[in-house]
Amino acid sequence: MEQKEKLEKEKNKSLLQVVEFKKEDPFADPEHASDNAAVDTDVREQVGHDTIEAEIKDMERRIGEIEVALRKISKNQYGICERCKKTIPQARLKLIPEAAYDIDCEKKLRK
Numbered sequence: 171m172e173q174k175e176k177l178e179k180e181k182n183k184s185l186l187q188v189v190e191f192k193k194e195d196p197f198a199d200p201e202h203a204s205d206n207a208a209v210d211t212d213v214r215e216q217v218g219h220d221t222i223e224a225e226i227k228d229m230e231r232r233i234g235e236i237e238v239a240l241r242k243i244s245k246n247q248y249g250i251c252e253r254c255k256k257t258i259p260q261a262r263l264k265l266i267p268e269a270a271y272d273i274d275c276e277k278k279l280r281k
C-alpha cells in the first residue's frame with residue numbers, strides 16, 4: 171500500500187531527525203557542565219537546549235501519530251475520521267498521511 175510506505179518513510183525520517191536534534195543539543199556536549207562558560211554562553215546554550223527540546227517533542231508527537239495511522243492501516247480503518255467517521259479525502263491524506271481527522275473536525279478540535 172502506497173500510504174503505508176509513505177508513513178513508514180516519514181516515520182524513519184522523523185526518527186533520524188530526532189537523533190540529529192539530540193546531537194545539536196548543547197547540553198549533549200559532554201564538556202558542557204565543566205566548561206565554566208560565561209553567563210551569556212550558558213544562557214544561549216539554555217535557549218538552544220529548550221528550542222531543541224521543543225522540536226524533539228513535536229517530532230515525537232508526529233511519530234506517535236504516524237504509528238497510530240500505521241496501526242489503522244493494519245486494521246483497515248485508515249483514512250476514516252476519528253470524530254465523525256467519514257472518509258478523509260484522498261487529497262488531505264496525500265498531504266498529511268497521518269491525519270486522524272478530516273478538515274472540518276480538525277478545525278473544530280483546534281478551537
Ligand SMILES: [Zn+2]
Nearest residue numbers: 251254272275
Ligand atoms: Zn470528521
